[in-house]
Amino acid sequence: MGYDKHDWQQVDRPDEGQAICFELRVTMRLTDGLPVDIPEQGFLLCFQGKLRAWRNHCPHAGSPLDWIPGRFFSDDGEQLICHTHDARFDPLSGACIFGPCPRGLFPLDFQERGDVVLVPQAVDITTV
Numbered sequence: 537m538g539y540d541k542h543d544w545q546q547v548d549r550p551d552e553g554q555a556i557c558f559e560l561r562v563t564m565r566l567t568d569g570l571p572v573d574i575p576e577q578g579f580l581l582c583f584q585g586k587l588r589a590w591r592n593h594c595p596h597a598g599s600p601l602d603w604i605p606g607r608f609f610s611d612d613g614e615q616l617i618c619h620t621h622d623a624r625f626d627p628l629s630g631a632c633i634f635g636p637c638p639r640g641l642f643p644l645d646f647q648e649r650g651d652v653v654l655v656p657q658a659v660d661i662t663t664v
């Protein structure tokens with residue numbers, strides 16, 4: 537992915553069934569081909585003892601998934617929800633399992649360091 541070791545930031549490890557949001561600069565390409573940086577968020581979650589980091593960007597219409605900051609899980613804690621049109625995603629694979637999403641969530645790298653986790657400050661999707 538389009539970031540290196542200088543672009544990491546540290547976040548606390550989320551508890552089981554919880555997620556933590558972080559700022560994420562996303563570089564994308566406009567229709568005229570020029571790259572542009574967009575401020576977004578990513579989120580790091582813990583589900584069944586495993587961590588995953590995703591871009592907080594629904595693949596359906598591009599809105600953030602959480603309508604309350606940091607609230608991503610369904611009431612039963614088994615799925616992630618996009619609160620705009622109710623798409624559902626698998627927390628570990630990011631796959632769309634219900635709703636209008638044309639594909640799964642965009643994965644982000646992370647590095648576990650004990651009680652803290654390193655997550656990216658930026659991602660370049662111009663080459664994805």
Ligand code: FES
Binds near residue numbers: 596599
């Ligand atoms: S924007 Fe997420 S389901 Fe439509």
